[in-house]
Amino acid sequence: MNDKKTVAIGILGSKLDRVGKGEQRWNKWRPTISLCQQPDLMIDRLELIHGDGRWDTDLALKVKEDIAQVSPETEVCLHSMKMTNAWDFEEVYASLHDFAAGYPFDPDNENYLTHITTGTHVQQIVWFLLAESRHVPAKLVQTQPSGFRDDEPSPAGKHVVTDLDLERYDQIAKRFQAERLQGTELLKSGIATRNAAFNRTIDQIERVSVRSNAPILICGPTGAGKSFLARRIFELKRGRHQLDGTFVEVNCATLRGDSAMSTLFGHTRGAFTGAQQAREGLLRSAHKGTLFLDEIGELPLDEQAMLLKAIEEKKFLPMGSDKEVESDFILIAGTNKDLRAQVAQGLFREDLLARINTWTFELPGLAQRTEDIEPNIDYELQRHAKEQGHMVRFNAKARRRYLEFATAKDAAWTGNFRELSASITRMGTLADGGRIDLDLVEGEMNRLNRDWNVQSSQDRLSQHLEQVGLEIDLFDRLQLEAVLKVCCTAASQAEAGRKLFFHTRLAKSSANDSDRIRKFLARFQISWSEIQSLIPRQ
Structure with a gap:
């Protein structure tokens, strides 16, 4: 059930809303009055903009009184606005833009409509632009005359084609550019950047963020700022009234086993041992907001399958539940891995990658x-x-x-x-x-x-092991690194052996320390001459 109030914003029709005098005015179609008379549209509040002259003010007060008769539930708020020329594109845009910037929009509790029937064509176009760019988080609404009696000829009317070429209006172009610069500055947190490639990336991210709700994939090494940028994208979209929810972040490398499924998708009470209370899950928490999955390449395959369904259908099953829940979130994913290589190794789902890489951006280190x-x-x-x-x-x-x-x-x-x-x-x-x-x-x-x-x-050792095709446990890796460090402090294999096998060699009648070192290193396809290229001397 939608308990949000409906708020309409419109401009007083200086001609259409003035038609008729006395009781005769009720026989005439007046668009602002008509908006509040629709049987299937309840306007809880009307924000009515009018000129600052006495003529327009008197009309606005009269319209407010008439609305009180036909729709007493509608609150009418009058806004006086000085507008010298309602056909001047730059003046109209500046005035309505400033009105929108100062208005306390509350999308969590109110739905907004912009009435574009009244006003000049220029004013109507500007309303459209402000709504399209989400400066006004509203849908457009038009009213039109209907039901004329047979003895009242219906006016044929006329149409006007307006060539909206913003390139012709320098001041408007500058305003749009200023808005975009504000967006890119937000994404960079005000940090000046001199890197041309990074500037181009941020510029594209700004455009994508305000125009698309498709998933965004941010690639880059650890510490390059993926999480920081994801939060800034969320703040940019929220500033444009595109989001009502919150920013939810999780590092997928921390998710394992039942806790991974429960953390992401939630669970019912008793879904598994220890589940004493139901849990909402992060996907549900991100409803109407943004979910940032950092290091998505670490996400287990089962969770990948459920995530794909949640992205495509906006629905998923919590653990232990037979009833799907809904969550409409915007996904931003981060990774420091080559996901295509992960797909080739069977570690990442190809269909999920295809779904999340509509927009992929690479952050340089x-x-x-x-x-x-x-x-x-x-x-x-x-x-x-x-x-x-x-x-x-x-x-x-x-x-x-x-x-x-x-x-x-x-x-x-x-x-x-x-x-x-x-x-x-x-x-x-x-x-x-x-x-x-x-x-x-x-x-x-x-x-x-x-x-x-x-x-x-560590990087050089990893490269060596990869080149020779060895995958070793962390236990062996730590042991090998420790042995190599000792070897780097020794002048020969024998000296390294004496350091490494000091106690056990005393129990042997003849110790061959050099051979023991050689055999240990051979397990990892490392020769004594290669040690310096892997770990330089301290």
Whole structure:
């Protein structure tokens, strides 16, 4: 049952609403009055815009009185608006746009209609544009005369074709451009970007976000800002009155077993051991809002099948229930994996991939956007100041040194923007007197280099294992990494063996430490000469 109020917004018809005098006016068709007389359309509130002259004000008051007679349940709110020329496109657009921007729309509790029968053709066109762009979250409504008596000839009327070419109206074009710039600035959180490819991506995301409700797939390495961007897309759509619900986020890598199904789709009481209370589930929580599934490539196959059904049919079955529930949400998915490769390996459903990649956007890592490091440093300093209540700045030499380091070709930034944020936070926290000096920068650089060296070693080892076709358990992986680190500190296989087998070799009459190391490494197709290429000496 829909308990929302119906609110109509319209312009007083200076000619059509004025027809007839005295009691004769009830024999004439007046569009604004007619809107409130429809038997199957209840208008709870009418927002009626009229000119600021005495002539229009008197008519507006008279119309309000007449509506009170035919529809006493309708509240009429009058809005005086100065409009010198109702046929001037730029003036009309500016006036109605400002009205829409200042009006307290409440889509959760009210449905809106824009009455486009009255007003000049220009005013009607502008209403259409504002509704189409969701500046006014309304449907369009028209009224028309009907039921003329036989002795009253029905006016034939006429039609007018308006060539709506926004290119001809510089001021309107600028306004639309300004709106789009506001959208892209929201998606970038006000962080200046100098990367041309990233700017093009954000520009396209802005257009897609306000024009389409199809799923969006955001690809990129961990820490590149997928979650941040997903939330900004939600805020952009909500700002255009396209969403009533909330933003719901989950990292699919954390979902396993029954908890995965229950977390996403909910469950009934007693659906499984420990299910003492019913649970709504995240898909249901995202109704009329946005569901962001980060690392969707980690989602188990059973959950993938149910998700596909929920996307296509807007319905799904909670665990333990035989009754489907509905949820109409907009899906944004994030991944750092190659989903097509996942499909080839049988780890991801091909039909689900086809459904979620209507719009796919690739976010580059920080190492591919070095020109954007400086503005992001400034952003992180401002964020740190807002959180901690005091501003921290670099000394001039320290800033130059950090920028040289951060933008160098060998700066790995394996954690991307998340790692940069952590780096600035560490220095800002340790800074005395609100100043990051050269010593702090040097210490931070050493820390990052150590982290990157470990990470790059892990990457090289992973590449080797993949090349030789080995898949090993985490237990073996950790053991192998530890052995390789010891080997890198030894001058020979024998010395490495003496370090690794110090206690057990004492119990042997003749210890062949070099052979033991060689055999262990051979299990992973690694020779002694290859160790340095996998893990460099510390």
